[in-house]
Amino acid sequence: MNWRNVQLVLSREMRDQLRDRRTLFMIAVLPILLYPLVGMTFLQLKQFMQEHKTRVEVVGREEIAGIDGLPPLFNIQGNRFAESLVGESGLGDQVELVFRDQDSRMAGSQRGSQKSDPEQDMNLEQALANARQRLTTGEIAAIIYFPPRFGKELELFRQELANRIIAVRNPESANSDNSEPVSGDRKDVPPPVPQPEIIFSSANERSSLAHLRLSQILHQWTLAIGQQNLEVSRVPLFAMRPFEFRGQDLAQGAIRRAAVWAKILPFVVFVWALTGAFYPAVDLCAGEKERGTLETLLSSPASRAEIVWGKLLTVMIFSIATAVLNLVSLGATGQFVISQLQQMPGFGEDLALAPPPFLSLVWLLVALVPVSALFSALCLALAAVARSTREGQYYLLPVLLVTAPLMVLAISPGVELDLGKSLVPVSGLVLLLKSLIEGNYSQALPYVFPVLGVTAICCLLSIRWAVEQFSKESVLFRESERFDLRRWIIHAVRDRNDTPSIATALTCVALIFLLRFFMGFALAASPMETFSDIAVMFFVTQVVIILFPAVLLTLLFTRQRRRTLLLDRRPPLSAIGMGLLLACLMRPVGDQLVVWIQYLYPSGEEMAAFGQLIHDLLGQAPNFLWIIVLIAVLPACCEEIAFRGLILSGLRHLGHKWWAIGLSALFFGLCHSIMQQSIAAAVMGLVLGYLAVQTGSLIPCILFHMTYNSLEMVSGYLAKHSEEILEKRPELELFLTKSGSSIGLACTYQPFLVIACGVLALYVLVWFGRFSYVPSAEEYLEELRHQRTQESLV
Amino acid sequence: MIHVEHLIKAYPDLERGRFNAVDRISFDAHEGEIYALLGPNGAGKTTVLRILSTVLQPTSGIVVVGGFDVVTQPELVRHQIGYVSTSTAVYDRMTAWEMVAYFGRLYGMDEEELDARIEEIFDRLQMKEIRNVLGAKMSTGMKQKVSIARAIVHDPPVLIFDEATSGLDVLVARALLDTISELRHQGKCIIFSTHIMHEAERLCDRIAIMHRGRILTEGTLAKLRDSHAGEDLEDLFFRLIAEHDRAGEANDPAKLKV
Known part of the structure; x- marks a missing residue:
């Protein structure tokens, strides 16, 4: 450059x-x-908001009017909350009080007047219903409701409280009136006062705000009443909160x-x-x-x-x-x-x-x-x-x-x-x-x-x-063309090439992800209790989600299907042998990788429980062969046909083999739904992609994949029984670690074994480099360009 | 200088399927020669010239410009050419001088040589008065002058003009053709596409008539006249295109069904 x-x-x-x-x-x-x-x-907006008043209707005001010594809720004019509650905070200005139906009664009479109680209750309920109506239409933002007999009961409660104090002071006289014990028993607590209410609608922003403001004001009022009660009972105010936790910030x-x-x-x-x-x-x-x-x-x-x-x-x-x-x-x-x-x-x-x-x-x-x-x-x-x-x-x-x-x-x-x-x-x-x-x-x-x-x-x-x-x-020269799905599909099938295009490969990836997402819900909903359940899950995941889209797209959008799936060439025997060897060498390396990944991204308990469930259900298999088919043969065939077959073939048109291998490995990783699995799978995807490109055949990949997955069972067995094995054959401690020590960064195998396997695997990979791979037309062109540039530089 | 052999450029097309915008064409153009691609709109002239200038890549065939292959040595090819097309616009927010100097520097010219060269070009193309005018404020003719100055600043052996006179008034077009003619005398290999008959007649040494991606006939003006019974270029042009369209219709299976 x-x-x-x-x-x-x-x-x-x-x-x-x-x-x-x-x-x-x-x-x-x-x-x-x-x-x-x-x-x-x-x-500006804040000013606007402050000017906005909340209209609140009070129903049942007469219930609290005329109770002796009660802290005032409203001011003397009765048009706003008492100064003692709202102070200078401006809260009083933000609430506009409305009194309606009961006003006529208020004018003529005070609570406890000659009107009979049932009639008054009915009036109050009618007034509440009307107010609710106004709340729904948005005329008012909230309602304060004092239920019937609220005032009477409150007064009774306060009287009772005062009497009790006298009784405590003069036990003899009290005992002569009342045979029940006075202190220490909850039974003598005065009957509760009917609950007043703030009626509002949380679906309405203004109403919610009104609720917030009223809660603040009414809380002050309740506190004032509580304080008064304490005074009546001769209990000092600080008895209510004798101490408080003081926060000390070291920062x-x-x-x-x-x-x-x-x-x-x-x-x-x-x-x-x-x-x-x-x-x-x-x-x-x-x-x-x-x-x-x-x-x-x-x-x-x-x-x-x-x-x-x-x-x-x-x-x-x-x-x-x-x-x-x-x-x-x-x-x-x-x-x-x-x-x-x-x-x-x-x-x-x-x-x-x-x-x-x-x-x-x-x-x-x-x-x-x-x-x-x-x-x-x-x-x-x-x-x-x-x-x-x-x-x-x-x-x-x-x-x-x-x-x-x-x-x-x-x-x-x-x-x-x-x-x-x-x-x-x-x-x-x-x-x-x-x-x-x-x-x-x-x-x-x-x-x-x-x-x-x-x-x-x-x-x-x-x-x-x-x-x-x-x-x-x-x-660069994209023209706008009318898009027509039918025509586009006809065009894609009619003008298909020998091998899939990049778009076909990406479509396959998208289809796999979509199917995985939607089938995932169906699979999660179905019960997972027996071996057959898990067998069905494995089968659906591999055949329906992964194999089916790949095969369908290969049939529809390619001319040379065997070449697309790398099944047209017979690989040399040496490649097959080395592929199998590589799988054996990669197993300890893969196990070590999984341990590292677990250390970096520990999986949640739910995931661990799910893994254990799958493990247990697989254990119920009628025979060993079933497990091999499910965890080795099926994934090896289906995933290789999709990822190293159709997808890699399509991506080879990018023009750089490592881009194609890298991307196919990335997609292979992403299609494993658990993140910890994804990372390990992506690394294996790189190895498998390289095998596919170098040998030009899917057979070594399938065999590698099958062997690698089968050996997972060996690893699992060794991890579980390492202590028994080591007791019987202590010399094996050279290769295996005790299961107790496999916490942290060590896996089932001793580090030196992992390193040795890694080095040998690297050697085998380099050995695969000797195959002269068949480049795609784009890769050939890129190589030629590179070569010419080098020549012209010389 | 320019060697084109069996050049094909195919585009995917939803309706027609894969279609060849340029279909197996071959020609050569030499130093000190103006080679014209004459054809109606959509004949594939611009596609050929875009391939020559390495902006597009051929689907198949061999294209060599100034001794370099357009596919494998595009950067070297670009050093050999000056390319002016209706789609190579002038930067709006750059003055004429800045624009030409920018491209001169990209061609690797040193400052002293560049200044002298631009002075000379501005003098020759009478661009002194637009020296400090921004591209956005220029008329079409001025912009075309800047484009030409930009294309010839590094004195390339090959010049490619795609419909260079389109949108220009008669005076400016005439001056442009004179400039191109002058460049031929300097020994440049010039390839020139147009759909205007008399431009080709007046200017070009050899003419290829293109239609639907094919070269229908090719040769010097005299040779074309001789081989087609003394017809003038315009008659020849219409006849060849009509014949080609008739033959195309006869061979088109879709049309036959109707």
């Missing part, structure tokens, strides 16, 4: 973007204006601030880094296609990779600039708001509002570089697919939908940085950044390399993808 060309493309694109008013607005002007505008809008101010900012800053900055990458990427790819300048550039001597790198660096610079400018603007606005708030009483103490520590900003800027690189590469590849700017902008949402959960996952409470999470793209980086901002350097340090490694790999893959996009004429 010629870096001078990259620099030329970069400087041109930078100048071009800086001359574009739209981009400048998005990158520079918007961040500066955004936060003050958001702040202003928020304040110092700066650390506390850092912890708060560690959660906020990465998210804000990364989201802006993504947005800042997206718009320039769309303009630099889809925009150039639209304006017709892409063809001009493509006919210049700059190679596709140089063009992509130049554009990538431009996008990256804009991504970083957007994030930094947003941070600065957010900081400046925040600083202003904080200084304003700190002048207000009660706010100065709150350290969470203080600006973030300086060092956290430094870490943020350091982390911004890999994150922008990753987002820029991703956006560039996507934007290259788009035909127009408009189409490009459609892709923003999917990108956000994929990346946002990764960021949110990392800042969720309780999620800590460990090796497993450090290997998740984006999340690992956010977690690492969080640790650094919090100042936990010792915790963060071990994960710097895994995080940066994963990010670098993702970046390179994205860049590679973008370069592929730029090399594809179908992407």
